[in-house]
Amino acid sequence: MDTHTNMYNENSSKPHVAFISSPGMGHITPLLEFAFHLVTQHSIQVTFLVITIGSSDAQNNYIKALSPHPDLHIVDLPPANMSGILTDDMTAVAHLSLIVQESIRPLHSMLLRLNRTKVLTAMVIDIFCTPVFEVCKDLSIPIYSYFTASATLLTFSLYLPTLDREVEGEFMDLLEPVKVPGCNPIRIQDLLEQVRDRKIDEYKWYLLHASRLSMAKGIFVNTWDDLEPVPLSAVTHKRLDEYIPTPPVYPIGPLTKQMEVVASEDEKETIGWLDKQPKDSVLFVALGSGGTLTSEQLTELAWGLELSQQHFILVVRKPSDCASSALFSSGCESHDDPRSFLPDGFVERTKGVGLVVSSWAPQVAVLNHPSTGAFLSHCGWNSTLESVLQGVPMIAWPMYAEQRMNATMLSDEVGVAVKMPVVGEAGETVVVGRDEIERVVRMVMEGEEGKKLRTRAKELKESGRATLSPGGSSYETLTRVVESWKLET
Structure with missing residues (x-):
């Protein structure tokens, strides 16, 4: 187990939260920025678990460039053996999902060790890391999903299992836009790539991950009310609940890469x-x-x-x-x-x-x-x-x-x-x-x-x-979650 920072004080009263992200800059950047935000702005201790298979030079350089912090502990998962599992013609979601599936095989024992050092208050995952639900269920660790895309896609993803049950044939053949309850209609030609052909593995993987969103204790989403008022209203007013049980949704964005080292x-x-x-x-x-x-x-x-x-x-x-x-x-x-x-x-x-x-x-x-x-x-x-x-x-x-x-x-x-x-x-x-x-x-x-x-x-x-500053809605929303974690510590 390769560690990049010193382990924090195990006797600290700060909540201890673990993170795991699927590979790729589009996934690891928002989760790591969220982790760093919790550490620096809300006094949380974080162990960030890194899947090393599929990591790019950009990802590795980004992690190395992070400012060291005693409460942010970065741990590499052992590289999984992917021989005979990945193929050259494999689509992106299938590729990511299989890497995650194989990489988290040692996760149960790693989390047991982390719990012995300092008990985990929660685990935060992205949408392609849903196999972690089974691991954490055995250890009674609550899981939060960090949805790194828009609230518009979140509402569609929450509704997708219902669409899958109710619509026959391909979504691309529908004569009218897709109407997610409480949201603006989605044009058929704008549907995300992963749902345009329901017969392929790409769709089956995405449907599986989307159907597991309801298993989370809460869903963080990287947006805020002024940017996406309509879909956020749909989830905060529980308009989707009659179709699928929806956990509490916490808009805590916009969290982005705060600084960039211009080195080369x-x-x-x-x-x-x-x-x-x-x-x-x-x-x-x-x-x-x-x-x-x-x-x-x-x-x-x-x-x-x-x-x-x-x-x-x-x-x-x-x-x-x-x-x-x-x-x-x-x-x-x-x-x-x-x-x-x-x-x-x-x-x-x-x-x-x-x-x-x-x-x-x-x-x-x-x-x-x-x-x-x-x-x-x-x-x-x-x-x-x-x-x-x-x-x-x-x-x-x-x-x-x-x-x-x-x-x-x-x-x-x-x-x-x-x-x-x-x-x-x-x-x-x-x-x-x-x-x-x-x-x-x-x-x-x-x-x-x-x-x-x-x-x-x-x-x-x-x-x-403004929304990220004290008194702003995203800041106060995240503060309420952190306070609940502190009560459980």
Whole structure:
């Protein structure tokens, strides 16, 4: 058992909470930030258990860069033997689920040892770690789920077992939007990737995890009332209870990566380039920790950026027909020259106006920079919250998972984004041409629509920061849970 910090004082009266996250930056970042928030803001002791199989360079570097704290104890789970279990054609949720299933085999004995050191008050897991329910049931450790995506997806996921029972055939063939009780209708073409084909393992795994949400003692969700008032009202007013028993839901967001170490020469070059640009002038183009475009779409994106004549930072990966092909290698050093898959002469022609970055950029630092004026984003929830908390509006370019639902919500309900037309009427992914990309980029960076988006983003920035401060709803909600843990200690 590899430990990264010194064990805390076993005689302390502080509650002791264990965390475990599935692999991937999109999962481990919000859970680790939540753990650090509990330690630094609410005097909780945390043991954070890390699944090492499937961890990326970015994940490992992020954990190493964390500020040491005597009440945050990071423990590596022994690497599981995945030979003969994972296959190259396996989908993302199946891949994650099997890694978790095999990695937690020693968890029972590890938790017994932790309990002997200092009794665990609670366990916090993400949605793909639901096999932990069986382990903790034997040890009488209450489990809380930390739902790291939107409340919109949470309500859909809670309702999914009911949909599965009541709907015959495929959800994609429904003639009307999906109506989760108390929530805004979800367009069929926006349904998350994992439920578009009910016959495949991807759907069966997601349904299994979603059906176990009701087993939690409580569900933390990384959002707040001003961002998602409708779905939060649905769960807090128990409108879903007649369909599925819903545990208490605690909106405690927006919790994001608070700081980012700009260490490598490439990262320093990126920030140095931003320092030379005018305020709000740069479009940051990054499609998440795992997102990749096809060759055709990457070519059209590059031409659209060039034609727009706007300042930009383009984070580019080697093209792939699989939109999430970089999911388990994010942050890995790339030796591919972007010139080999960008249009001939693009890098040279846009020099000074644009900056091309290979594979990875310090996103929080870029979004926090005064020169950044908008974010062309895949609309993953971590990136969404990071953008909103910096007051940066978005051009929504959803790629996979629930990102289409997020993009529609952010544009149609929240008013901080404009959607790029990457989804066809039948739900298919379509290639967006350079002219349309140029038009949307100009509109957001120069037009009146962009000014409205920026104003709304700055309003939510203030709201998000206020709700996390003493007296704010997210702060007080979490405080009530922590007080209940202290009574049990």
